[in-house]
Amino acid sequence: MKYIPTALWAMLETLQMAFIGTVIGVVVGLPLSMLSARNLNSKYVYAPTRALLAIIRTFPSILWALLFVIMVGLGPYAGVLAIVMYTIGFVTKLQYESIETIDSDPMDAVSSIGVSKFQLIRYVVLPESASHLLGQILYMFDYNVRQTSILGIVGAGGIGFFIINYIKFFEYGKAAIFLVIVLITVLIIDWVSVKIRDKYIIKSQHGVEVKRKKSLFS
Amino acid sequence: MIRANKNWHIRIDINSMAKTPPFSLISTKKIIQMNDVWTSYDSQSYALEGVNLSIDRGTNYAIVGQSGSGKSTLLKLMNGMMTPSKGAIKIDYLTPNMNNKKFKKIMHTIGYIPQSLGLVKNVSVLDNILIGALPRLNKLQSILKQFPEHEIQEAKRILKLVGLSGKESRKAYMLSGGEKRRVAIARALMQKPTILLADEIVSELDHVTSREIMNLVLDAQKKMNLTAIMVHHDMKLALEFANRVAVIKEGQKILEIGVEGDTIVDFQTGDMSIEEIMEMYNTDSKE
Ligand SMILES: Nc1ncnc2c1ncn2[C@@H]1O[C@H](COP(=O)(O)OP(=O)(O)OP(=O)(O)O)[C@@H](O)[C@H]1O
Numbered sequence: 001m002k003y004i005p006t007a008l009w010a011m012l013e014t015l016q017m018a019f020i021g022t023v024i025g026v027v028v029g030l031p032l033s034m035l036s037a038r039n040l041n042s043k044y045v046y047a048p049t050r051a052l053l054a055i056i057r058t059f060p061s062i063l064w065a066l067l068f069v070i071m072v073g074l075g076p077y078a079g080v081l082a083i084v085m086y087t088i089g090f091v092t093k094l095q096y097e098s099i100e101t102i103d104s105d106p107m108d109a110v111s112s113i114g115v116s117k118f119q120l121i122r123y124v125v126l127p128e129s130a131s132h133l134l135g136q137i138l139y140m141f142d143y144n145v146r147q148t149s150i151l152g153i154v155g156a157g158g159i160g161f162f163i164i165n166y167i168k169f170f171e172y173g174k175a176a177i178f179l180v181i182v183l184i185t186v187l188i189i190d191w192v193s194v195k196i197r198d199k200y201i202i203k204s205q206h207g208v209e210v211k212r213k214k215s216l217f218s
Numbered sequence: 219m220i221r222a223n224k225n226w227h228i229r230i231d232i233n234s235m236a237k238t239p240p241f242s243l244i245s246t247k248k249i250i251q252m253n254d255v256w257t258s259y260d261s262q263s264y265a266l267e268g269v270n271l272s273i274d275r276g277t278n279y280a281i282v283g284q285s286g287s288g289k290s291t292l293l294k295l296m297n298g299m300m301t302p303s304k305g306a307i308k309i310d311y312l313t314p315n316m317n318n319k320k321f322k323k324i325m326h327t328i329g330y331i332p333q334s335l336g337l338v339k340n341v342s343v344l345d346n347i348l349i350g351a352l353p354r355l356n357k358l359q360s361i362l363k364q365f366p367e368h369e370i371q372e373a374k375r376i377l378k379l380v381g382l383s384g385k386e387s388r389k390a391y392m393l394s395g396g397e398k399r400r401v402a403i404a405r406a407l408m409q410k411p412t413i414l415l416a417d418e419i420v421s422e423l424d425h426v427t428s429r430e431i432m433n434l435v436l437d438a439q440k441k442m443n444l445t446a447i448m449v450h451h452d453m454k455l456a457l458e459f460a461n462r463v464a465v466i467k468e469g470q471k472i473l474e475i476g477v478e479g480d481t482i483v484d485f486q487t488g489d490m491s492i493e494e495i496m497e498m499y500n501t502d503s504k505e
Pocket residue numbers: 259260265283284285286287288289290291292333
């Protein structure tokens with residue numbers, strides 16, 4: 001049981017890596033999603049951006065991790081960078097696809113006012129797709145926590161580093177404790193994201209913010 | 219005024235003969251001109267077939283026609299959302315086209331209320347109205363969403379004017395059909411437009427509400443010296459509120475009527491005079 005603090009600490013590091021990786025990946029990815037959306041750009045803009053993202057997407061996160069371990073050395077930095085790259089490749093595809101499904105009426109109406117492209121994105125595209133984008137970011141974080149848990153296998157930090165070493169030295173009991181910690185964390189995150197979705201996403205789509213006064217006659 | 223011979227051009231005075239001169243003589247400033255405009259959405263058929271229009275500044279112009287006759291298409295051509303396949307259009311002496319830099323500079327002066335209204339659904343009424351002021355913001359203000367205080371005051375004034383007080387923080391998707399139209403009108407007025415293009419904003423509304431909304435637009439039009447081009451389904455409504463009415467049928471303008479009070483002061487088939495056409499081709503830019 002004396003391994004539990006170590007396991008928790010390693011899990012915390014994993015969570016931090018996943019969080020930072022997701023945030024940076026989304027921040028870098030969002031402008032790229034905007035450039036990839038066919039309803040916002042000409043072919044000459046979205047085609048090369050999409051090609052670049054497709055190339056990024058072909059690498060699984062473990063390969064990115066290996067690459068960054070070679071480039072920046074062992075440890076969590078390599079892991080974070082791997083998550084950033086993976087997130088950029090993946091979240092952008094989800095996002096430009098949902099941006100392309102937004103209603104063209106407000107976009108046309110607001111473009112005809114003569115606003116800039118930036119204003120169109122800031123005042124129409126983002127508000128119209130916000131709930132989708134938020135859902136995708138949550139999903140990405142959820143996914144990244146699981147991925148980060150195994151990046152330790154190639155020495156890119158996080159809890160996976162411990163697990164793989166215990167397995168190597170046949171200490172399956174310890175490995176099991178660490179795995180259980182990962183399992184519990186993933187379950188908690190799952191539960192929290194469901195709560196957040198319910199609160200912000202489901203509600204804003206079905207519009208039940210206003211409480212109706214009870215009618216005297218019903 | 220000299221007219222080309224091919225134009226059939228007569229005047230009918232119902233009540234008193236020549237009480238007022240035809241509208242084209244009151245102000246000669248053409249703000250919208252179309253000459254032989256053809257356009258299509260696909261290669262199958264034309265949505266508009268050789269339309270000629272000439273609209274004076276300050277006119278309250280109505281376009282009437284059956285469903286599918288090309289009314290919305292006509293408005294989309296006026297604000298550059300569509301371009302003609304053939305023929306010439308001038309708005310304030312510029313060719314409307316989203317990619318034309320000069321035209322882009324005057325787009326903020328054209329208020330457009332599409333048939334579908336085009337409100338941003340997940341955003342409040344006030345924020346929707348403020349969108350009309352976006353062309354007046356600088357880069358930093360638009361990044362931070364910092365509207366100057368006087369713009370917010372103006373938005374609230376217009377909000378009251380269109381009868382939406384107390385609903386400013388309501389999300390647009392939570393409004394009734396009539397309320398949505400008022401928001402779209404408010405957004406267009408917020409632009410401080412010189413031209414207002416309104417596509418069937420009172421169709422499908424009850425008699426009282428549609429009169430109320432029409433009077434509101436009429437009021438704003440007088441105060442702001444707007445040129446209003448409004449599409450209607452209902453000829454009676456058009457004759458009641460407009461001072462010129464064009465009738466579109468199957469992509470063609472079949473007639474145009476000048477109205478003043480109960481008097482039809484000008485009645486013509488859909489052609490422009492020679493001078494108007496010449497004027498249009500000679501003035502490519504005003505600057
Ligand atoms: N986006 C489009 N793609 C293809 N065809 C279109 C499109 N919009 C309109 N049309 C066609 O162009 C013609 C004119 O349409 P328009 O929308 O201008 O009619 P309208 O007079 O505004 O009708 P309504 O009163 O029903 O709004 C119609 O035949 C219509 O089918």
